[in-house]
Amino acid sequence: MKITCVGGGPAGLYFALLAKQRDPRRDIVVVERNRPDDTFGFGVVFSDATLDNLADADRPSYGAIRASLAHWDELHTHFGGRVLVSRGHGFSGLSRQRLLAILQDRARELGVVLRFEEEVSDPGEALATSDLVVAADGVNSRIRERLADRFEPRIDVRPNRFVWLGTTFPFDAFTFYFEESRHGLFRVHAYRYQPDRSTFIVECREDTFRRAGLDRAGEDETVAYFEELFADKLRGHRLLKNRSVWRSFPTVHNERWSAGNVVLLGDAAHTAHFSIGSGTKLALEDAIALVDCLGAHAGVPEALAAYEAERKPKVLALQRAAQVSLLWFENTERYMALHPLEFTFSLLTRSLRVTHEGLKARDPAFVREIDAHVASKAEAQSGVRVVSADAAPPPPMFTPFRLRSLVLENRVVVSPMCQYSAEDGRIDDWHLVHLGSRALGGAGLVITEMTDVSAAGRITPGCAGLYRQDHAAAWRRVVDFVHARSRARIGVQLAHAGRKGATKRMWEGMDRPLERGAWPLLSASAIPYLPESQVPRAMDRADMDQVTSDFVQAARRADEAGFDLIELHCAHGYLLSSFISPLTNRRTDEHGGPIENRMRYPLEVFDAVRAVWPADKPMSVRISATDWAPGGLTTDDLVALCGMLREHGADIIHVSAGQTDPSSKPEHGRLFQTPLSELVRLEAKVPTIAVGNIQSYADVNSIIAAGRADLCALARAHLYDPYWTRHAAAEQGFAMEWPDPYRSVERYTLRMR
The missing domain is CATH 3.20.20.70 (Aldolase class I)
Known part of the structure; x- marks a missing residue:
């Protein structure tokens, strides 16, 4: 089988090496328009669960990735003059350039042909001479554009502006800053991806962007503006640029992911907002799923149909979560009047996928503080005593x-x-x-x-x-x-x-x-x-x-x-x-x-x-x-x-x-x-x-x-x-008073098997 992979980013490279590893007889070529080390952004983020998936897919590349990670367990939210800490999150950062180098080396080792600084000037030729064309050429995919009538793409360009910077400041946690300036509110997403380097993404509303004059600023002026604004946070460290131009995030959807012998992969198929760190994760998991489907089905059309049927619902679910997270950051001004604890809890649960119970499992002390705050507010609002010095605060639903x-x-x-x-x-x-x-x-x-x-x-x-x-x-x-x-x-x-x-x-x-x-x-x-x-x-x-x-x-x-x-x-x-x-x-x-x-x-x-x-x-x-x-x-x-x-x-x-x-x-x-x-x-x-x-x-x-x-x-x-509420109380260890005729159930334990 001859496979042409258009795009040498993480999606294309990982697919190519996995496909070659599974069947060395495959003739696989990756064509990339940029240099091997030319990439946008500084670091990428992986959860522990994502890393487990990579371990199962290809041990050598996983080992090299694992050895290059900067790991953190805490999230720090700087808000209202406080730093609120939530623990137990289990994420890692990695240099994007290092990730590409690892995947390139592993692909070459397996026999994948990598052709850089080469444009696919005629996508039709690749379509005609390959058994399978993998369009992994990013958000602005030319393959997708050429076959737009088949894929039916929809691209929603969001109103906020963001710029992807780096810094020499070594953050020891995933860090959020919410900085009010004379021009408006700036949000920062920052994390370390190697011992002496961190990603520093700045986001703001369009009106803030223009009031600050950033619509007229080049990279140097942008860096200077934020080095001054965040001087106390950077502690003398510099901000770094790398094609650090202001962008508006595009949310990409496609009605279909395959057309004939062409399949979309990674950002060409879908995007999910950087606030949940999902782009590279989705791309690599796409590659794993596509290779699995190619191995499970004799024909390319059947494999591509199976890939889309399996993968698309999972991506749509994550895109929905990313959309809610994106909206939270687009409307952060809405939350600025919240109490710091409430603000932080809202931030941590913004995608609606992370829950009170999930955070409680990770950081019981933090959630207890949240619960005590909710109980105190409820007591003041209702006039009913809630907080007891010798007891844990009730779950928020029981205030x-x-x-x-x-x-x-x-x-x-x-x-x-x-x-x-x-x-x-x-x-x-x-x-x-x-x-x-x-x-x-x-x-x-x-x-x-x-x-x-x-x-x-x-x-x-x-x-x-x-x-x-x-x-x-x-x-x-x-x-x-x-x-x-x-x-x-x-x-x-x-x-x-x-x-x-x-x-x-x-x-x-x-x-x-x-x-x-x-x-x-x-x-x-x-x-x-x-x-x-x-x-x-x-x-x-x-x-x-x-x-x-x-x-x-x-x-x-x-x-x-x-x-x-x-x-x-x-x-x-x-x-x-x-x-x-x-x-x-x-x-x-x-x-x-x-x-x-x-x-x-x-x-x-x-x-x-x-x-x-x-x-x-x-x-x-x-x-x-x-x-x-x-x-x-x-x-x-x-x-x-x-x-x-x-x-x-x-x-x-x-x-x-x-x-x-x-x-x-x-x-x-x-x-x-x-x-x-x-x-x-x-x-x-x-x-x-x-x-x-x-x-x-x-x-x-x-x-x-x-x-x-x-x-x-x-x-x-x-x-x-x-009896949904009573059962919820029992599962959380919260004592609800039962009606007298039902008192015998207070010590009852349901056994399903």
């Missing part, structure tokens, strides 16, 4: 939280989950058992399913309501049980389905219109949800007055039923949400146009409900923070609308997303909506409830400790396990 007169004993919320099991809005024993069991399960707050303010406001014929007096009596039975038999509090989510109403129950066909018995629909504008959906009537003033009255009457009934909290549903494309999103509000009157107008009617309803709801009882509002569709809600809109809700008396914002328009393309993944909650909490300065694929108590602890939300709502986890 109390106050909303007006309502004090929740922990941060876990049972998210609203439609049951579609009511008759003309009236709930029955199903709802008593469903909500009652989850209250017994230990959550601090249980919120009912979407409860409609009128028969015409239901999603389906099976939806719950509070539009008749007997509805309040039925709900009272549930509320009384929760209050009498558990320590949970219970809230009701009031809503009107709008254009998403008159549909079948979930298991009969979600969002599909009723074939019989449908009722007329209302919305901000006369736009059907689906092409086959009923066309709603655009609300006029009389409609608005009637719906507002319906909400007010439902709120009064909610108080009669004894609910502790009302949540106003302004999300997911239902009636109030349809006014907020520009995709569903096409009005030209005072209720359409800018966000201030689009919020006019939702705020009118909120004010009317707040006026009749007891002053000491809190109100939550659930929103869709993004439409996940072009032309939808902007970040500025989001911050503005949450600020309006706060000013009108909303006590907490339940930050959900999407479901406003069927064209939306959600970015699903673990904790995928948590960054939106964090944005609202810090930018709009209002407490939040996070929701969206929160999977574990480690996730909840991480979210609360990092200040990404004040409460965490879980839906499917509570469907699967009504």
